[in-house]
Amino acid sequence: MPKIYRPTYRKRVDGMWITRKTAKWYAKIIVGGRRKAVPLTTDKRASEIMLADLLRNAAMGRAGAVDPFAAASRTPLSQHLADWQEHLRFIDAGEKHIADVGRIVEAYRAFARVVFPPAATADTVRKFLADRKAGGRSNRTVNWTHATLRAFFSWMVLEKRMAANPTDGIEKLNESIDVKRRRRPLVGDEPERLIAAADASEKTFKGLSGRQRGTLYVAAMATGFRAQELASLTADQLDLDANPPVIRIPASDTKNSAEAFQPIPEWAIDRLRTLPTAGVLFPGWWWDKAAKMIRMDLAVAKIPVEVGGRVVDFHSIRHTYVADLRHAGVELGDAMKLARHSDPKLTLAIYGQSDLDGLANAVNSVRLGHRLGHFSGTKVNEGEQMSAAGGGAALPYNAPEYAEILAFSANSKGEEMNTPGAARTRNLPLRSHETETPKTHRMTTFSKEIVSSARLCGNEDSLQKTRLFRGIPRVSWKTVERRVQRFAWTSTSTRRIGIKEECET
Numbered sequence: 001m002p003k004i005y006r007p008t009y010r011k012r013v014d015g016m017w018i019t020r021k022t023a024k025w026y027a028k029i030i031v032g033g034r035r036k037a038v039p040l041t042t043d044k045r046a047s048e049i050m051l052a053d054l055l056r057n058a059a060m061g062r063a064g065a066v067d068p069f070a071a072a073s074r075t076p077l078s079q080h081l082a083d084w085q086e087h088l089r090f091i092d093a094g095e096k097h098i099a100d101v102g103r104i105v106e107a108y109r110a111f112a113r114v115v116f117p118p119a120a121t122a123d124t125v126r127k128f129l130a131d132r133k134a135g136g137r138s139n140r141t142v143n144w145t146h147a148t149l150r151a152f153f154s155w156m157v158l159e160k161r162m163a164a165n166p167t168d169g170i171e172k173l174n175e176s177i178d179v180k181r182r183r184r185p186l187v188g189d190e191p192e193r194l195i196a197a198a199d200a201s202e203k204t205f206k207g208l209s210g211r212q213r214g215t216l217y218v219a220a221m222a223t224g225f226r227a228q229e230l231a232s233l234t235a236d237q238l239d240l241d242a243n244p245p246v247i248r249i250p251a252s253d254t255k256n257s258a259e260a261f262q263p264i265p266e267w268a269i270d271r272l273r274t275l276p277t278a279g280v281l282f283p284g285w286w287w288d289k290a291a292k293m294i295r296m297d298l299a300v301a302k303i304p305v306e307v308g309g310r311v312v313d314f315h316s317i318r319h320t321y322v323a324d325l326r327h328a329g330v331e332l333g334d335a336m337k338l339a340r341h342s343d344p345k346l347t348l349a350i351y352g353q354s355d356l357d358g359l360a361n362a363v364n365s366v367r368l369g370h371r372l373g374h375f376s377g378t379k380v381n382e383g384e385q386m387s388a389a390g391g392g393a394a395l396p397y398n399a400p401e402y403a404e405i406l407a408f409s410a411n412s413k414g415e416e417m418n419t420p421g422a423a424r425t426r427n428l429p430l431r432s433h434e435t436e437t438p439k440t441h442r443m444t445t446f447s448k449e450i451v452s453s454a455r456l457c458g459n460e461d462s463l464q465k466t467r468l469f470r471g472i473p474r475v476s477w478k479t480v481e482r483r484v485q486r487f488a489w490t491s492t493s494t495r496r497i498g499i500k501e502e503c504e505t
Contacts, residue, residue, distance in 0.1 A: 002027050002028055003051075004026065004027045004044065004048060004051055005025065005026055005027070005028075006022050006023075006025055006026065007021070007022050007026055007037075008020065008021050008022075009022065023042050024039055024040065024041060024042050025039075025040045025041065025042070025043075025044060025047035026038065026040060027040060027047070027050075027051045027054070029051075029054055038054065057070070068160050069117075069160065069161065072156075072161035072162070073116055073117055073118050074116065075117075076115055076116060077105075077109055077114050077115065077120065078109065080117065080156060081102060081109075081152070084105075084152055084155050084156075085098050085101075087155065092251070092252060092257065093257075096228075101148045101152070104149065105148070105149065105152050108124075108125070108128050108149060111127075111128045112124035112125075112127070112128060117156065117161065120166050121166050122166045122167070122168070124166070125146075125149060125167055125170060128145075128149075129142055129146055129170070132145055133173070138175075138179065138180040138181075139174060139178040140175045140179070140180075142173055143172045143173055146167065146170060146172060149167055150167040153165045153166055181311060182309055182310040182311065183311060183315060183319050184308075184310035184311065184319070185320035185323040185324075186303075186312065186316065186317070186320045190301075191320065193301040193302075193303060194217055194294075194301050194303060195214045196214075196301070197297045197298075197300040197301035198210050198211075198213040198214035198217060198297045198300075199211055199214040200300075201213070203296070205286060205289075205292075205293045206284045206285055206286035206289060207283055207284030207285075208282065208284055208286050208293070213293065215271055215272070215274060215275060216282050217294075217297075218268050218271045218272065219233075219272060219281075219282075220314070220317040220318070221317055221321060222264055222265050222267075222268035222272075222321075223247055223262045224262075224317075224321035224322060224339055225247075225262070226315070226318060227287040227290040227314050227315070228253075228287050229249055229253055229255070230282055230287070231280075231286070232253040232280075233247065233280070233281045234279065234281060235275070235276055235277050235278050235279060237250075238275065238281065240264070240269055240272060240273060244263045244264070245264040246261050246262060246264060247262045247264060248260070248262075249262070254340070256340060256342060258340070262338070290313070290314035290315075291314055293314070294312070294314045294316075294317075295313070298312060318339075321338075321339075322335060322339050322347065325339075332344055332348070335347055
């Protein structure tokens with residue numbers, strides 16, 4: 001049975017040799033088939049416990065019951081971090097991302113004074129996140145820090161370097177209640193003024209001239225690319241002669257690590273033809289200070305940086321791109337693909353924000369307001385009166401594209417009293433215990449395709465005789481035309497398809 005001991009050594013003092021014992025205790029055990037002196041500690045009792053642990057581990061090793069985390073627990077956390085960063089490079093992560101996550105883990109290690117993995121606990125992680133929040137970081141930044149540490153320790157658990165992830169059980173913060181920066185899109189003529197100010201500027205920013213910055217803003221508004229994605233573009237990725245013209249970004253340069261083919265709108269083609277035909281299109285390190293660059297041009301264009309607590313920076317151009325898609329009536333699925341989002345919630349929550357004017361136009365288009373305004377004596381024009389009588393939103397009665405619609409709506413007034421529930425729906429809004437009739441509900445779910453096909457008939461009598469319009473006295477055409485959802489066919493689908501085919505022929 002091995003025992004602990006203190007080795008002796010000789011030291012010359014005042015011309016005499018003196019034998020002394022070391023302060024640290026040792027034990028001779030067999031390691032790798034050879035007897036070896038293993039240093040323990042200066043405390044005798046602690047040394048005895050350490051020796052017992054060494055002997056127990058050696059016996060478990062001979063029996064095949066080896067602790068899988070023993071070697072990793074004696075490896076410094078900094079070495080584990082270096083191994084993780086090498087793993088990220090192997091899976092083609094960007095160098096900027098690798099450096100950013102490395103700084104987060106190093107900051108945690110320094111804050112918690114963690115040298116070896118066993119010292120990383122949920123308590124130290126929670127205190128580190130609380131310190132970051134107390135230092136002025138937003139909830140979103142703290143959540144990103146949390147996600148980084150979670151990814152690092154999850155990799156260690158997967159690689160059998162830790163038994164459990166210390167970030168388990170730590171919840172994310174609510175990002176919506178603590179937003180440090182709210183972006184706004186460029187509105188009105190602000191995009192044109194920004195480009196014109198950059199074109200006229202004689203200043204150079206990080207290697208980009210005023211003309212180059214103007215072209216950069218055009219490219220950003222036409223594609224919705226992020227600053228770093230634009231900085232990586234080369235001439236061979238731009239194909240303006242294709243049908244349609246596209247810009248290709250390899251997976252290594254995109255945020256979601258997926259290759260992107262972005263169509264280019266026609267209005268930007270001529271301006272993008274002025275770009276170099278070889279090399280990087282927008283060279284330099286401007287992307288790292290893109291917010292400062294655009295604010296310099298915003299000041300020249302006299303565009304306010306902050307309005308109502310929402311600011312403009314370079315990423316606001318991406319907000320402008322997706323907001324313009326929404327204003328143009330592009331479907332959510334297509335907008336999500338063009339923005340290259342993996343989740344439609346991101347497209348709606350961050351880039352689908354409506355301004356106050358847009359919300360005001362939305363509530364003004366509700367037909368209830370037109371009915372109440374008409375019957376309470378509010379002055380409305382003839383078109384609004386006819387629309388109120390027909391139950392739809394206000395329409396310009398003299399517009400050619402609405403002529404047949406209004407004529408049909410006016411003729412259906414004579415039939416509406418013979419329809420079940422007509423007395424209720426003619427003049428007054430629904431009461432709380434009443435519901436729309438099934439036919440009215442089906443009418444409000446027509447798709448654009450069905451409505452446009454019905455118009456092609458051009459025969460008012462044939463339309464009224466079909467089940468497509470029979471018994472529906474109130475037709476909100478403006479609402480119908482705005483809908484892009486697919487029509488859910490009911491039991492009357494055969495009749496409706498027949499009307500559609502007859503109209504098209």
